[in-house]
Amino acid sequence: MREVLADLSLVAAKDLRIEFRSRVLANQVAPFALLVLVLFGVALDADQRTLRSFAPGLFWVAVLLCALLAVQRSVAVERADDAVVGLRLSGMSPSALFLGKATAVLVQLLVLEVLLTGGIIVLYRSSVEDVALLVLTGLTAGVAVAAAGTLYGAMAAGLGVRETLLPILLLPVLAPVLIGATRAFDDALGAAAVDGWAWLVLLAGLAVVLTLVGALAYRVLVED
Amino acid sequence: MDILATESRITTGSRGTRLLGLAALAGVLALLVFAFVLTDPDVRTHPTSGEEFGQFDAVRLLYLHVPMAILTYAAYALCAAASAGYLLRRTPWWDVTAHAAAEVGTLVCALVLVTGSIWGRPVWNTWWEWGDVRLMTTLLLFLLFLGYLALRRAAVDPESAARPAAVVALVAVLDIPLVNRSVEWWENRTLHQKSTLAELKIEDLTLFTLVLGIVVFGLVVTWLLLHRFRVGWLERAEVTHGIDRAIAERRGVASTTGVDSTVGQTREES
DSSP states (O other): OHHHHHHHHHHHHHHHHHHHHHOHIIIIIHHHHHHHHHHHHHHTTTOHHHHHHHHHHHHHHHHHHHHHHHHHHHHHHHHGGGHHHHHHHTTOOHHHHHHHHHHHHHHHHHHHHHHHHHHHHHHSOOOOSOHHHHHHHHHHHHHHHHHHHHHHHHHHHHHTOHHHHHHHHHHHHTHHHHHHHHHHHHHHTTSSOOOHHHHHHHHHHHHHHHHHHHHHHHHHHHOO | OOHHHHOOSOOSOOHHHHHHHHHHHHHHHHHHHIIIIISOOEEEEOTTTOOEEEEEGGGGGHHHHHHHHHHHHHHHHHHHHHHHHHHHHOOHHHHHHHHHHHHHHHHHHHHHHHHHHHHHHHHTSOSOOTTOHHHHHHHHHHHHHHHHHHHHHHOSSHHHHHHHHHHHHHHHHHHHHHHHHHHHHHHOOOOHHHHHHHHTOOOHHHHHHHHHHHHHHHHHHHHHHHHHHHHHHHHHHHHHHHHHHHHHHHHHHHHHHHHHHHHHHHHHHO
16 A cells, blocks of 8 residues: 555656646646636626626536546556656556546646636636635546546557547546535535535445445556 | 358348348338328317317337337337346357347337337427426437447447446436436426326227337337348457457567578578
8 A cells, every 4th residue: 555655646646747847737738718607608698696606617627627627637647658658667557657647646736726716716707616616626527527537548548549539538537526615515505405415425426436346447458 | 259250241131131121121111101191190189179189190200119119119128138248248248139129229219219209299289398207218228228229338348348338228227216206206297197197098000000109110120130140240240350360460570580580590500
């Protein structure tokens, strides 16, 4: 277990270091996230009441779109110079590899979520009613998205058509995450009267299932 | 794998599947008679006002819709089982079975969505009902397996898609109970499906037609599955056959040029 954690942090730190040096997140994904918020605002005719009540859903759709970019970046990093072969030869367990890469994606998603939260507060005039629920939902849903994204990213990359295949594979799987996270945010942002904490339980279940399946399936995918 | 060599006829049919096909065809004709002629439309009279209500002729669509919905789930369950079988055994038989089941299942699933939508228009007065558990679950199942088929088609050779496809199928099947749960909580609207089936006051002939529909479409789907499996198997054989032939051709070319050049060399040297 300690070995897995050590390998996990090695892989995650590697990915984050590459990210920090290349600044793809800061220069491309983060501006894209804000752009999506602006586009929604324009498409919905900038009606403040509408925007406010739809803010939770728009937030999570924006997160999913950004997650696609983050996952594609995470895959591209390994494809360059066949770095993935080196990783496999390193003797790390595939599960640790999966958890490491998923953790790096999660960290990037959390940064984006913070940014997007600021975005909906400023642009859509959302107000945070329940900070704990907001933070826990962001974290739990982030884990689910990162786990599924990393698994499907690896899959699409193995077949060489990753850009077009990833969305159609990943987004339907994340549909329950979108529903759950949106409803929990409805409560946390006071956009609708629902029991957000019950939704958080569903999200936690999803996060656990997707992480376990990912760690097991990654082994099947990278073995050769 | 030697089907290509031994079968000269270009067909995936056999005596068994032809009989099955005929039985399915006869069954479809019988179902048409039962669904359109022998059964009555769903018309009920309100006890106090005397107004007529019910599904009228739209109820006949259910003889098509309900069996296909059941078979969609059966085909996807087969796909998941075959995928698990492939991950355990790693033989092409399981993989081709999973692929065939997914493809036939997706076709039937599309028909379920379309017929359901057509039925919903007169009965619920809407083509689509957001927040209904079964509609959303079926639609997402359809989308999940569109991804599965896209992945299958994206692979250059069928072998390389086998493992990822098996994982996708198993994740899709795991995802379904979660989708179901989340949609059920979403709006707390489990509307119609259960209620309509209960409301139908299923009479003997209606029930019989429904069961007949399940049997008939079971035959049709089995027939499609068998043919799709054989086509898949032939595709595999073609790939291996093609590689073998290419290697043989290369060898032939290489050995003749090799002989010529050595012969030439020895002549020059001598």
